[in-house]
Amino acid sequence: MTGKEKTELRKTQILQAAAKVFAEKGFQEGTIPDVAKESGVSEASIYEYFSNKENLLFSIPMEAMQRLSEKIDFHLKLIRGSAEKLRAILYLQLLFYIENRDYAAVIMLILKQNRRFLDTEAHQAIRKHLKTVDKVIRDGMECGEFRNDMDPYLIRSTCLGSMEHVVTNWLMLGHPTDEELLKWVDPMLNALVRGVGAGNELNQCPLKHLIVPEDVEA
Amino acid sequence: MTGKEKTELRKTQILQAAAKVFAEKGFQEGTIPDVAKESGVSEASIYEYFSNKENLLFSIPMEAMQRLSEKIDFHLKLIRGSAEKLRAILYLQLLFYIENRDYAAVIMLILKQNRRFLDTEAHQAIRKHLKTVDKVIRDGMECGEFRNDMDPYLIRSTCLGSMEHVVTNWLMLGHPTDEELLKWVDPMLNALVRGVGAGNELNQCPLKHLIVPEDVEA
Amino acid sequence: MTGKEKTELRKTQILQAAAKVFAEKGFQEGTIPDVAKESGVSEASIYEYFSNKENLLFSIPMEAMQRLSEKIDFHLKLIRGSAEKLRAILYLQLLFYIENRDYAAVIMLILKQNRRFLDTEAHQAIRKHLKTVDKVIRDGMECGEFRNDMDPYLIRSTCLGSMEHVVTNWLMLGHPTDEELLKWVDPMLNALVRGVGAGNELNQCPLKHLIVPEDVEA
Amino acid sequence: MTGKEKTELRKTQILQAAAKVFAEKGFQEGTIPDVAKESGVSEASIYEYFSNKENLLFSIPMEAMQRLSEKIDFHLKLIRGSAEKLRAILYLQLLFYIENRDYAAVIMLILKQNRRFLDTEAHQAIRKHLKTVDKVIRDGMECGEFRNDMDPYLIRSTCLGSMEHVVTNWLMLGHPTDEELLKWVDPMLNALVRGVGAGNELNQCPLKHLIVPEDVEA
DNA sequence: AATGAATGAGGCTTCATTCAT
DNA sequence: TATGAATGAAGCCTCATTCAT
Numbered sequence: 001m002t003g004k005e006k007t008e009l010r011k012t013q014i015l016q017a018a019a020k021v022f023a024e025k026g027f028q029e030g031t032i033p034d035v036a037k038e039s040g041v042s043e044a045s046i047y048e049y050f051s052n053k054e055n056l057l058f059s060i061p062m063e064a065m066q067r068l069s070e071k072i073d074f075h076l077k078l079i080r081g082s083a084e085k086l087r088a089i090l091y092l093q094l095l096f097y098i099e100n101r102d103y104a105a106v107i108m109l110i111l112k113q114n115r116r117f118l119d120t121e122a123h124q125a126i127r128k129h130l131k132t133v134d135k136v137i138r139d140g141m142e143c144g145e146f147r148n149d150m151d152p153y154l155i156r157s158t159c160l161g162s163m164e165h166v167v168t169n170w171l172m173l174g175h176p177t178d179e180e181l182l183k184w185v186d187p188m189l190n191a192l193v194r195g196v197g198a199g200n201e202l203n204q205c206p207l208k209h210l211i212v213p214e215d216v217e218a
Numbered sequence: 219m220t221g222k223e224k225t226e227l228r229k230t231q232i233l234q235a236a237a238k239v240f241a242e243k244g245f246q247e248g249t250i251p252d253v254a255k256e257s258g259v260s261e262a263s264i265y266e267y268f269s270n271k272e273n274l275l276f277s278i279p280m281e282a283m284q285r286l287s288e289k290i291d292f293h294l295k296l297i298r299g300s301a302e303k304l305r306a307i308l309y310l311q312l313l314f315y316i317e318n319r320d321y322a323a324v325i326m327l328i329l330k331q332n333r334r335f336l337d338t339e340a341h342q343a344i345r346k347h348l349k350t351v352d353k354v355i356r357d358g359m360e361c362g363e364f365r366n367d368m369d370p371y372l373i374r375s376t377c378l379g380s381m382e383h384v385v386t387n388w389l390m391l392g393h394p395t396d397e398e399l400l401k402w403v404d405p406m407l408n409a410l411v412r413g414v415g416a417g418n419e420l421n422q423c424p425l426k427h428l429i430v431p432e433d434v435e436a
Numbered sequence: 437m438t439g440k441e442k443t444e445l446r447k448t449q450i451l452q453a454a455a456k457v458f459a460e461k462g463f464q465e466g467t468i469p470d471v472a473k474e475s476g477v478s479e480a481s482i483y484e485y486f487s488n489k490e491n492l493l494f495s496i497p498m499e500a501m502q503r504l505s506e507k508i509d510f511h512l513k514l515i516r517g518s519a520e521k522l523r524a525i526l527y528l529q530l531l532f533y534i535e536n537r538d539y540a541a542v543i544m545l546i547l548k549q550n551r552r553f554l555d556t557e558a559h560q561a562i563r564k565h566l567k568t569v570d571k572v573i574r575d576g577m578e579c580g581e582f583r584n585d586m587d588p589y590l591i592r593s594t595c596l597g598s599m600e601h602v603v604t605n606w607l608m609l610g611h612p613t614d615e616e617l618l619k620w621v622d623p624m625l626n627a628l629v630r631g632v633g634a635g636n637e638l639n640q641c642p643l644k645h646l647i648v649p650e651d652v653e654a
Numbered sequence: 655m656t657g658k659e660k661t662e663l664r665k666t667q668i669l670q671a672a673a674k675v676f677a678e679k680g681f682q683e684g685t686i687p688d689v690a691k692e693s694g695v696s697e698a699s700i701y702e703y704f705s706n707k708e709n710l711l712f713s714i715p716m717e718a719m720q721r722l723s724e725k726i727d728f729h730l731k732l733i734r735g736s737a738e739k740l741r742a743i744l745y746l747q748l749l750f751y752i753e754n755r756d757y758a759a760v761i762m763l764i765l766k767q768n769r770r771f772l773d774t775e776a777h778q779a780i781r782k783h784l785k786t787v788d789k790v791i792r793d794g795m796e797c798g799e800f801r802n803d804m805d806p807y808l809i810r811s812t813c814l815g816s817m818e819h820v821v822t823n824w825l826m827l828g829h830p831t832d833e834e835l836l837k838w839v840d841p842m843l844n845a846l847v848r849g850v851g852a853g854n855e856l857n858q859c860p861l862k863h864l865i866v867p868e869d870v871e872a
Numbered sequence: 873a874a875t876g877a878a879t880g881a882g883g884c885t886t887c888a889t890t891c892a893t
Numbered sequence: 894t895a896t897g898a899a900t901g902a903a904g905c906c907t908c909a910t911t912c913a914t
Contacts, residue, residue: 007898026331028246031883042900047885109331113244115390150405154384158409161383162376169375172333176371187368191376195413225873250909260875262911271909443894462767464682468888478896480890489888549680549763551826586841589830593823594816594845601815602808608769623804627812631849657876664877685904696879701906 011049012063014039016102019060023105027057058120061111064103065125068096072132082140087189089133090163094185097167098178105171108164130156159192229267230281232257234320237278241323245275245332276338279329282321283343286314290350300358305407307351308381312403315385316396323389326382348374377410447485448499450475452538455496459541463493463550494556497547500539501561504532508568518576523625525569526599530621533603534614541607544600566592595628665703666717668693670756673714677759681711681768712774715765718757719779722750726786736794741843743787744817748839751821752832759825762818784810813846 017039021030032053036043050056072092079085097104111117137155140146146155166188170181235257239248250271254261268274290310297303315322329335355373358364364373384406388399453475457466468489472479486492508528515521533540547553573591576582582591602624606617671693675684686707690697704710726746733739751758765771791809794800800809820842824835 010898032885033883043884044886044900044902045898048898048900053884112386113327113331113390118390147409150409151402154402154406154409157384157387158376158380158406161381162379164383165379166372166375168330172331172336184369184372188372188376191365191368191372191413193413195409195411221873228873249907251907261909262875262877263873265910266873266875439894467886469886479888480896480898481894483889484894484896545767548822549767549826554826583845586845587838590820590838590842590845593820594812594842597816597819598812599815600819602811604766605811608767608772620805620808624808624812627801627804627808627849629849631845631847661877686906687904697905698879698881698907699877702877702879707905 007049010041010045014041014046014049014056015060015063017041018056019102019106022057022060022110023102027110054116057106057110057114058117058122060106060122061103062122062125064096064100065122065129068093069125069129069132071096072129076132076136082136082143082145083193085136086133086140086159087193089136090159090189091185094163094167094181098181101171104167108168108171133160158195162188162192225267228259228263232259232264232267232274233278233281235259236274237320237324240275240278240328241320245328272334275324275328275332276335276340278324278340279321280340280343282314282318283340283347286311287343287347289314290347294350294354300354300361300363301411303354304351304358304377304411307354308377308407309403312381312385312399316399319389322385326386326389351378376413380406380410443485446477446481450477450482450485450492451496451499453477454492455538455542458493458496458546459538463546490552493542493546493550494553494558496542496558497539498558498561500532500536501558501565504529505561505565507532508565512568512572518572518579518581519629521572522569522576522595522629525572526595526625527621530599530603530617534617537607540603544604544607569596594631595625598624598628661703664695664699668695668700668703668710669714669717671695672710673756673760676711676714676764677756681764708770711760711764711768712771712776714760714776715757716776716779718750718754719776719783722747723779723783723786725750726783730786730790736790736797736799737847739790740787740794740813740847743790744813744843745839748817748821748835752835755825758821762822762825787814812849816842816846 014035018030018035021034021038024030025034032043032046035056036046039046046056050059072089075088075092076085079088097108111122117123133156134152137146137152141148141152141155166176166181166184170176170178176184232253236248236253239252239256242248243252250261250264253274254264257264264274268277290307293306293310294303297306315326329340335341351374352370355364355370359366359370359373384394384399384402388394388396394402450471454466454471457470457474460466461470468479468482471492472482475482482492486495508525511524511528512521515524533544547558553559569592570588573582573588577584577588577591602612602617602620606612606614612620668689672684672689675688675692678684679688686697686700689710690700693700700710704713726743729742729746730739733742751762765776771777787810788806791800791806795802795806795809820830820835820838824830824832830838
């Protein structure tokens with residue numbers, strides 16, 4: 001028991017260090033020696049836990065995405081209305097980025113442009129997340145909360161893209177500040193939902209009280 | 219003269235090759251030997267034109283951005299209405315990406331996450347472009363075409379972010395196709411402008427015929 | 437006792453695994469982790485039995501050579517005639533190689549070219565074996581069965597070299613097959629003994645019934 | 655011209671150094687830094703000429719085998735009689751080993767036990783050499799100079815094996831001396847040819863004056 | 873102006889080996 | 894006795910970059 005826990009701890013230690021190093025320097029410029037120094041572990045030990053440098057990189061988002069995913073699933077069950085759900089998802093995601101700056105940087109600035117990452121187990125977790133978003137959007141379109149004359153993929157892209165753009169700038173330029181960033185979620189989401197919404201004011205989904213939470217999980 | 223022209227040609231040759239190589243392999247995995255092979259120029263010669271590898275990378279978007287910028291400026295002069303202008307900018311930008319896939323990849327997938335690129339002359343061109351967008355947005359807010367209860371930076375982010383997200387996916391996943399991508403511009407812009415718009419239907423800027431083209435350049 | 441036996445068993449286990457690994461991959465390319473996996477023993481445990489990797493390698497032939505040596509000694513006592521004895525030695529040796537392919541590979545392909553192996557206890561066993569061969573040859577020369585105008589070392593070299601060459605090819609190329617290899621012993625030995633023989637046909641050693649078995653051991 | 659020559663010189667320089675290093679330390683224990691030091695060339699430069707360490711190793715015998723092969727071909731044309739030819743081949747080969755101790759060590763102690771070497775261009779040169787030997791042996795069997803009740807492969811193995819064994823001992827033990835080694839060629843060959851010979855004394859090939867040199871080349 | 877040739881620098885990775893349990 | 898875990902040491906190899914021609 002204690003052995004396995006220790007191992008798990010060590011792994012997390014290394015992953016955190018790696019996230020920090022790669023977030024600061026980028027993947028290629030961040031070296032294994034850097035990660036070793038940062039984590040207080042020998043270089044060789046890193047290879048006990050991760051088969052190679054790229055595998056280390058790809059392992060960074062796994063845990064974190066897991067946690068985020070669970071949190072989102074949990075909250076979605078408590079919320080009625082697709083617009084509200086969409087807002088919740090984006091809000092939680094943004095919050096997560098703010099609270100885990102290094103992970104955010106690794107995901108947004110490094111992994112997003114790595115083609116090999118697409119074939120990764122970690123990327124599957126991301127795809128699952130995207131599916132959740134899709135479900136919410138499609139539900140919203142069906143029940144009339146969202147415009148149904150738009151490709152749902154486009155709706156998703158607009159929402160996520162806006163957020164990612166802001167996050168990327170926040171990471172790269174340090175602007176806006178964390179507080180501003182959080183304050184912006186609402187107006188941004190409002191604008192998005194408005195652009196994406198059906199035009200009649202919110203809460204108009206006649207069936208929304210019937211949507212059982214399990215739907216979201218599908 | 220002929221000497222200078224030849225030099226300029228060679229430079230372009232190298233830049234194109236570099237764009238292709240970096241677009242395919244990424245910056246670190248694309249090597250100077252690769253660029254040399256692709257361009258048919260010796261490695262050593264590359265250093266005659268570019269002081270080092272990063273400088274080569276940073277030089278890639280210059281020309282192209284220049285051309286795009288000029289084209290946008292030209293078109294903006296012919297268009298009235300902030301919404302229309304915004305649409306034009308985004309459309310031209312998207313068109314540019316589609317027609318210059320390698321440049322798009324270098325800009326969107328590589329340069330965007332390079333902090334040192336921020337201090338670059340090439341990045342200034344980008345900032346100038348952003349200012350143009352800002353100007354259009356602010357004008358639109360002033361004359362009531364756009365909501366004025368939103369941070370203009372947020373409006374810009376929403377517009378650019380949506381587009382960049384779609385472009386990134388197009389580059390990384392090959393999805394959507396070029397044609398789809400182009401077809402999507404309009405609905406996407408509509409949604410954006412609607413979300414960002416003042417609510418009363420378009421074309422309502424009473425002063426838009428007064429906006430003199432030169433304003434935009436400022 | 438049981439403890440000691442267990443220890444001995446474990447050692448043999450490891451040695452066999454090591455022989456297999458080194459035979460397949462060579463000494464440097466075969467790793468301690470490989471041996472650990474193959475033997476079902478932990479890496480650390482290997483070091484309980486063998487002080488280091490080279491010592492493990494050098495220990496491989498000991499047991500086996502011991503067994504071979506005993507078998508040869510036993511048979512030699514039953515045979516009269518130097519030519520017959522020589523034939524027996526070579527035959528038994530060849531048989532041993534065929535029946536212990538991994539050991540053969542380790543000895544012929546790895547240890548033979550290791551200078552440090554020369555200083556080993558295991559190598560002493562080999563030298564003792566060579567002395568047995570020498571004794572037989574010298575006896576054969578004395579009693580007129582073998583040519584006495586040739587350096588005995590040369591005779592030995594010719595016999596052993598021929599055999600080793602064939603064995604090496606068998607190990608490296610898988611050619612000839614085990615059966616062919618065994619069938620070849622006789623003609624090869626005939627040729628050798630003929631080349632090495634005194635010319636008058638065999639069995640002509642007038643004193644051979646006087647050779648007492650103990651001589652051979654010396 | 656001068657450029658190519660210089661390149662070729664450099665390559666030879668490196669190969670000689672590599673032969674020396676590997677002969678002394680073995681392949682794995684001899685390092686690229688060692689070769690660099692020995693050859694007075696930088697490590698990186700070695701990789702300009704040889705794609706990797708193993709390729710460097712495999713390239714060592716090429717030149718040398720080439721030279722030996724040519725010399726043998728040349729001499730064979732001048733010699734009548736299969737036995738004499740066989741003797742010549744073995745003698746020249748032995749001489750070559752003595753005059754190129756490092757190459758001999760690399761070939762006999764390192765390459766001979768490397769399975770990947772078998773797929774090498776350099777190994778083809780060796781196979782060609784073996785074919786020459788085979789041809790001589792088969793010719794000798796046909797015209798009655800050699801026993802025809804033995805597998806020719808076995809005859810070849812006996813001859814080469816004897817020689818290689820002696821050479822290996824010479825390399826490993828420094829015994830016999832170069833002079834002794836040379837002096838032994840004749841008696842050894844006599845014994846071999848005698849063992850392998852048809853029994854009637856030499857020179858009995860009735861057609862041997864008809865054998866045209868070209869035969870050998872086939 | 874153009875390049876073939878050479879190399880310094882440094883990263884990733886692998887193991888043999890140790891040690892605490 | 895047995896081993897999981899940790900690491901020091903070191904080698905291969907790759908490139909960006911320089912320089913003589």
